[in-house]
Amino acid sequence: MCGIAGIVHTTDRFEPPSMELLRSMVGAIRHRGPDEYGVYRDERAGLVHARLSIIDLASGQQPLTSEDEALWIVFNGEIFNYLELRKELEAIGHRFRTHSDTEVIVHAYEAWGTRCFSRFNGQWALAIWDSVSHRLILSRDRIGVRPLFVREHQGRIWFASEVKAMFADPSVPREIDLHGLDQTFTYWSSLAPTSLFKGIEELRPGSVRVYGSDGMHEDTLFWQPDFPGGDPDSFPFTLPEATELLREKLSKATELRMLRSDVPVGSYLSGGLDSSLIAWMGRMAKQGEFRTFSLRFEDAEYDETEFQREMASTIDSSHQELVVKRGDIARVFPDVVRHAERPILRTAAAPMYLLSGLVRDAGIKAVLTGEGADEMLAGYDLFREAKIRLFWSHQPESKSRPALFDRLYPYLARGPQQAKGMALEFWKRGLDRAGQPGFSHEPRWWTTSLLKKFFSLDVQSSLRNDPAPGALDSLPSEFHRWDPLAQAQYLEVTTLLSGYLISSQGDRMLMGHSVEGRFPFLDAEVMEFCNSLPPHYKLAGLNEKFILKQVARGVIPDRIVNRQKQAYRAPDAISFVEPHAPEYVAELLSEDSLRASGLFDLKATRGLFTKCLSRAQRHGHEEGVFSNADNMGLVGILSTQLLFSQLVQKSGATAGPPIHFQTIIDRIPVPSHS
Amino acid sequence: MTHEELRTAVHQFIHKNFIFEDKTQLGDDQSLLGTGIVDSTGILELITFLEETCQIKFADSELVADNFDSVGKITAFITKKRSLPKA
Numbered sequence: 001m002c003g004i005a006g007i008v009h010t011t012d013r014f015e016p017p018s019m020e021l022l023r024s025m026v027g028a029i030r031h032r033g034p035d036e037y038g039v040y041r042d043e044r045a046g047l048v049h050a051r052l053s054i055i056d057l058a059s060g061q062q063p064l065t066s067e068d069e070a071l072w073i074v075f076n077g078e079i080f081n082y083l084e085l086r087k088e089l090e091a092i093g094h095r096f097r098t099h100s101d102t103e104v105i106v107h108a109y110e111a112w113g114t115r116c117f118s119r120f121n122g123q124w125a126l127a128i129w130d131s132v133s134h135r136l137i138l139s140r141d142r143i144g145v146r147p148l149f150v151r152e153h154q155g156r157i158w159f160a161s162e163v164k165a166m167f168a169d170p171s172v173p174r175e176i177d178l179h180g181l182d183q184t185f186t187y188w189s190s191l192a193p194t195s196l197f198k199g200i201e202e203l204r205p206g207s208v209r210v211y212g213s214d215g216m217h218e219d220t221l222f223w224q225p226d227f228p229g230g231d232p233d234s235f236p237f238t239l240p241e242a243t244e245l246l247r248e249k250l251s252k253a254t255e256l257r258m259l260r261s262d263v264p265v266g267s268y269l270s271g272g273l274d275s276s277l278i279a280w281m282g283r284m285a286k287q288g289e290f291r292t293f294s295l296r297f298e299d300a301e302y303d304e305t306e307f308q309r310e311m312a313s314t315i316d317s318s319h320q321e322l323v324v325k326r327g328d329i330a331r332v333f334p335d336v337v338r339h340a341e342r343p344i345l346r347t348a349a350a351p352m353y354l355l356s357g358l359v360r361d362a363g364i365k366a367v368l369t370g371e372g373a374d375e376m377l378a379g380y381d382l383f384r385e386a387k388i389r390l391f392w393s394h395q396p397e398s399k400s401r402p403a404l405f406d407r408l409y410p411y412l413a414r415g416p417q418q419a420k421g422m423a424l425e426f427w428k429r430g431l432d433r434a435g436q437p438g439f440s441h442e443p444r445w446w447t448t449s450l451l452k453k454f455f456s457l458d459v460q461s462s463l464r465n466d467p468a469p470g471a472l473d474s475l476p477s478e479f480h481r482w483d484p485l486a487q488a489q490y491l492e493v494t495t496l497l498s499g500y501l502i503s504s505q506g507d508r509m510l511m512g513h514s515v516e517g518r519f520p521f522l523d524a525e526v527m528e529f530c531n532s533l534p535p536h537y538k539l540a541g542l543n544e545k546f547i548l549k550q551v552a553r554g555v556i557p558d559r560i561v562n563r564q565k566q567a568y569r570a571p572d573a574i575s576f577v578e579p580h581a582p583e584y585v586a587e588l589l590s591e592d593s594l595r596a597s598g599l600f601d602l603k604a605t606r607g608l609f610t611k612c613l614s615r616a617q618r619h620g621h622e623e624g625v626f627s628n629a630d631n632m633g634l635v636g637i638l639s640t641q642l643l644f645s646q647l648v649q650k651s652g653a654t655a656g657p658p659i660h661f662q663t664i665i666d667r668i669p670v671p672s673h674s
Numbered sequence: 675m676t677h678e679e680l681r682t683a684v685h686q687f688i689h690k691n692f693i694f695e696d697k698t699q700l701g702d703d704q705s706l707l708g709t710g711i712v713d714s715t716g717i718l719e720l721i722t723f724l725e726e727t728c729q730i731k732f733a734d735s736e737l738v739a740d741n742f743d744s745v746g747k748i749t750a751f752i753t754k755k756r757s758l759p760k761a
Contacts, residue, residue, distance in 0.1 A: 627715040
């Protein structure tokens, strides 16, 4: 796991990238790989790599090259099936010098060209520089677990794991992209290729981009979520058979992620079904000590301690807990946003950032998590809401159909129970659009979009004249043939999972403390199998993750299998308006700061902030002090202001000791002074 | 509190607590939930405000959109409930 960056020139008219610049670029993302640094440079290109050593500690240094030294690669991630691919490649004559997965990529590319990526089972962001033909190949894994950004401008191409590595080059302008901002305040995330920064693209997950020597590029999607279009009864397996197959595939995926590592791999335990099952499978995969890590909350509303401890004792792990206090969230929030490089509408990323710190302090570099189960197997309330709304839409006057919502929300303390009649009014909205793309997500997208009333008039008018691309603009052609649940899953994976959960709340929070996340539910074979399942194996009636519960029964305590799913959340607005909130909050929400960014309406933002302050003062820590809209509004605006102050007004890099490259391949002749 | 005073108070409360800015005009008949001016969790704030300001309590059965979904509906419902003078 690592960080990568580089510059490629598509003409001869530039000086080669300077070592100083390459050092600054890698320095900006040193948190992603603090173990070793490497650089490759020739007349046209400079590639840098910050290494977090996990596989082949002795000889896995990068940049790494092909046998003929034509291809140079920098790679962030893991190809979990590299040993199998290596065997295949050796059988057709390839010879290897190292034991790393990186070298397998180079040979696979030599053997199969860009078609190699669809054969990789893993999580990656990588760049291959062909120093002979002057082509640059960029690729990213199916879900976009590993980040990759690219910018092209007048004959030069920059790429990097994180935007701040590009910003280490002072010639790269730093400006908020209003499309990215607009998308964030709709979908909770920008939608690749749009990013939060003008002129910078996020490479689409599951894609490969090839730059020719002329600087022109071509993008190919080698994967996107795909679902069966036909009759669900044509699925060849019974539920017991499918359960067994899922168990096998998930066990294998977990085992690969436990064993394909030369350092110990731990696991997160949230107290829910997904991470409990993964931790159990991780435990089974390898002898010896097994480390688990959990978040606890001071606020009882968010705490799941008893379930975490029960699971830890079931698998006899060495278990560590981190108690998150409200003050912690506000304290680390600036770091969270600097690492996420996006606005976020909830604070849930902050505890994840703190947790990876605990993991790192425990000397663990890689952890398994249960991320992806809710998307692959329909765990979220959103899928159930959509199902009820669809059912309701067939009889809009029915009273009994919407009463099904009662079954969805028994646990939400701030939930709509008290004003259920009002909540139904909310769910009823857009009922007439049943069957149209986006029906499942409309309540969320609409609710989130309402926050745009806080945008400044300039931003609003600019977006009116030049609207941002939407999530429904580029649906695959088969989308309409899929079951409604599959459609909802597709949208969930391509918006919230890729852009937010696995990045802002996942990779970025883990790598902020140099920890690699490994996600068995996002294994290529597991995803493919889950997507092939008939919808009622996933969501049986309103019973979410039905088939996964069958897998878990008997190995995970029943109490955990049967419990109501609890959404992972952390204290939001209250973190920033309680009496001891850090000073930066008031400063960034001051008129001066708001004027400087120009992104938000002064009066509206001040009004929201004042309201939140006075409600905190009046109601203290009572539950339900803040509405969803106020929570998301305050956190969203504050995080955007933090993004502006840290990555627009400044370059996002933090100071650190000078970078010394351990691996240096410099093909620029030393100038002679004779 | 007269009907008109109540209407003004509700307008002001919604402006200050949900709309925040000046440019949005709120009509008496405009749906609060349907337009998203107030969300289903925010409506609790509005109900608390009404209970405190008018010193009344609402039964669960009264907490339906028909009574609270616009300034007009709110004032009409409370006027009826309290038999406020119309003037």
